Amino acid sequence: MTADRDDDRSGPGRPRSRWRLVALVLTPIVLFAVVLASGLGRDPRALPSELIGQPAPTFSLPRLDTGGAIDLGDLEGQVVVVNFWASWCLPCREEHEALEAAWGRYRERGVVILGVSFEDTDEGALAFRDELGGDWPLAADPDSRTAIAYGVFGVPETFVIAPDGSISAKTTGAVTYGWLTREIESALRDGNLE
Amino acid sequence: MSGRARALGVLVAAVAVVGLAALFASGGSDSPGSIDDRVHEIGAELRCPVCLNLSVADSPSNLAGEMRAEIETQLRSGRSPEQVRAFFVDRYGEWILLVPTRRGLNILPWAIPIVGLLVGAALWIGFVRRRTPRDEVAASTSERARIERDLANLQEPG
């Protein structure tokens, strides 16, 4: 009488030795477990940025806090921190203090922090500003053209643009003061080298 | 024998009819379709960034709507679907594609159905053809009683 397959998941062939059988059963299971384990502890939502080192997409956005528009081209040669945020986003509230502190420290050196509203109403955005304070420029992003151009998939997301116009850093989630200072200093240094 | 030949002929005729029908069926519009259709086609392969697993075409979210508008603008300005897809991939990475490219490791999920069918077919053939000479001899003698019983079963429904 003939024998059935020993482990149909492992393909054709009948192992003749016991150790071959053990390996046949063990290997796919262990591999499978390792693949699953590798996913633990990783944030399934965190995306690496494609744009680091690339020229920052240009934009010309209507100002929310004052009239007129703000154009990235006008800020050439300066370090620009573009912070996508929304009034309905909780981590955006958490990071507000860090942004305010960085603004206070670096505005004299020509660093511009720009808050870009994402999927939000103008009223909501301004109410947020009224509530939490701050006086760095705010802009609206009608049709989310700029958010799409920057590959934004949630808020808050913050980009640091170096003086040469390329994106030097990006983070998702609430920024910390430490991250801001580190990246701004790094961008300023690169600017001075040119 | 003629009964079998007739039945076979009937079946061949039926298959031929189905095949011809499929052949002559309108193969869908060969024209590229309206701009809405093309936006939908591209949108169906892009992942909505703020949703969970929905495509840009399906998602009811605002951002997806704006992405659809972006796709439309780009198509109207003459860009090809590949260029539009590349635009999004450049910004969001390969993650934005709902259908993984077939390069490199990505060939794995594509290969599984084909390899699976081949392996499956091999398994099936292997099982069905499995026979040792001893079985053949044994079958002819001890199986007679079984054959009688099975014939009787065949008359029963099912």
Added chain:
Amino acid sequence: MPALVGTLSLALALALALYGGTAAIVGARTGRPRVVESARTAAYSLFALVVVANLAMLAALLADDFSLRYVASNSSRATPTFFKVLALWSADEGSLLLWNLVLGGYLAAVAFRFRARRPETFPWALAVMFGVSAFYLVLVLGPTTPFATLATAAPDGRGPLPLLQNHPLMAAHPPFLYLGFIGFTVPFAFAIAALVTGRVSDAWMRITRRWTIAAWIFLAIGLVLGALWSYSVLGWGGYWAWDPVENVALLPWLLGTAFLHSVMVQERRGMLKVWNLSLIVGTFALTVLGTFLTRGSILASVHAFADSIVGPLYLVFLTVVLLGGFGLIAWRRESLRAEATFDTPLSRESAFLGNNVLLLVLTFTVLVGTIYPLLAEAVTGGKVSVGSPFFNRNTAPVALLLLFLMGIGPLLPWRAASLSAVLRRLQIPMWAAAATAALLALAGAGVGAVVVFGLAGFVATATVAEMVRGVKAQRRARGLSVTAATVAAVSRNHRLYGGLVVHLGLIVAVIGVSWAALSDRSSEVTITEGEIVHAEGYDLRFDGLTARDESHRRVLVAELTVLDPNSGREVVRLQPSLNLYPASSEPIGTPSIRVGTPFNGMTDLYASLVTVEDQTRASFRFFVNPGIGLLWFGGAVMALGGIVAAWPSGPRPASTPGPEPVVERREEVSV
């Protein structure tokens, strides 16, 4: 107070699980039935304790006890009572309570079922179930216990996630899914018991056959309800997004279906023993994988409720199940040799084997597609997505092949078929296929429609023909009326006729799904109040917005009247709405659906409200979805078929211990 009661009962239940498992094994090995009896009592008590724990949580929810973190996070004073009750299982930690409840229920049911006569494998099967219970009890008592308390009680709760309190379907979907998933524990337990004790006859399959069918039915209903929820609640116009958690719920159902078919081959011919054991180990492992992927927050999905740290625990358990299950099979392989071989490719056994192969290919395709993003990230560090278009493209061809087999299989007799007999039986179905294909082609349908519906015609006709054959045979043999003959035929062979009904239900569902996939259309329109816009063959008129304040949300309802463009007559008034919840940023839309019936062309008219620009202008998505109703109807027919298949057929022989010869016993092996 509820926290204390809950935690205490669960802890006691865990102790009982450990005791019960040990007692069952000890009693079996030392031949002391009284010890095994104590294990049975432990099973009942475990279930009672888990019920108490669930009731404690329920009480806390209904009493607005916000000292419990779970209550504060998932309920609020403003939440309606119905949704407070639902909150018991609508979030991660609570659903673990439900899981333990269902598992305890099955444990008690198995203990009860074998209270008098029982197979020798019973104590070991009970021990396996105690082991599984112990694992899930450890989980529910662990870091993510629902009975965690807050240092100070919150004044009010956050309320359930808006998506989860939008619709009463949330009530039915998880319980059915869990009844299905956990139901597969029973055949798994008996399979392991058979392997451990060496009593690897078919007894383990026969004993658990109805349990397996029941689990399959529950899981099928749970899946269909999930699709129904996605369609009626999420508002994107579709019903299946190949979301990772949808996929992991589908996988055990696919393998379970394969298993239900191949057990018949083992019962009839004594073949595929290793195959069947592997299938049930795989099915159970997939249910564990399912909850692992849902809770381990490895894959972002609609269901990844919270950030849990129970991932590693699940992974260990899953590995133990796989290693233990397949290890035992490998260990016992000598006693699992086949007693026969396949005689010819043209037999029902071969068709069932083909069915199994195709279902396995489907399972692997979906499994690899779902897991692949993890693998890719581990190897390359980059993130990729595998979504709907991939799954649709890669499952459709295999699914079509399966359909074809589904049509042919019942036509083939066991052992061997005479080619002429088969050809004869194939004629009418083939003509039906040809006629359908020709008609559709003449009517201008596309290639896809011609092929799929031609195939559907083939399968439907073949299936009905088989049913008719059986009824006719009864009439001829016993001169009965049609009704009496049908009853007689079915009661002689529940499994066959139940299976045929399931096939019919499936083909109806496939027709619905294919029709929708081939012909659905939608567009986005922005309409000002009073204006009429033409979309997808209908005229749409926006008749204004009304706002309604409910205890837990604010609802904006839009009146959208659908008119016949030719006559101007009103077809239906749809009322899609936007629900604004205080705790949420974006409103959740509720679509409005005019259900398709045979009287209106079987077409759903579906509208969802996307945005409201101001009181007089709103954006809608309007869908025309033919055939969707057939999906729900087909699902119901499948469930009905399952019930017929599982229906008891008269007095059963005692479940005797020891190996059984594989004999065609009419009562048990009646296909």
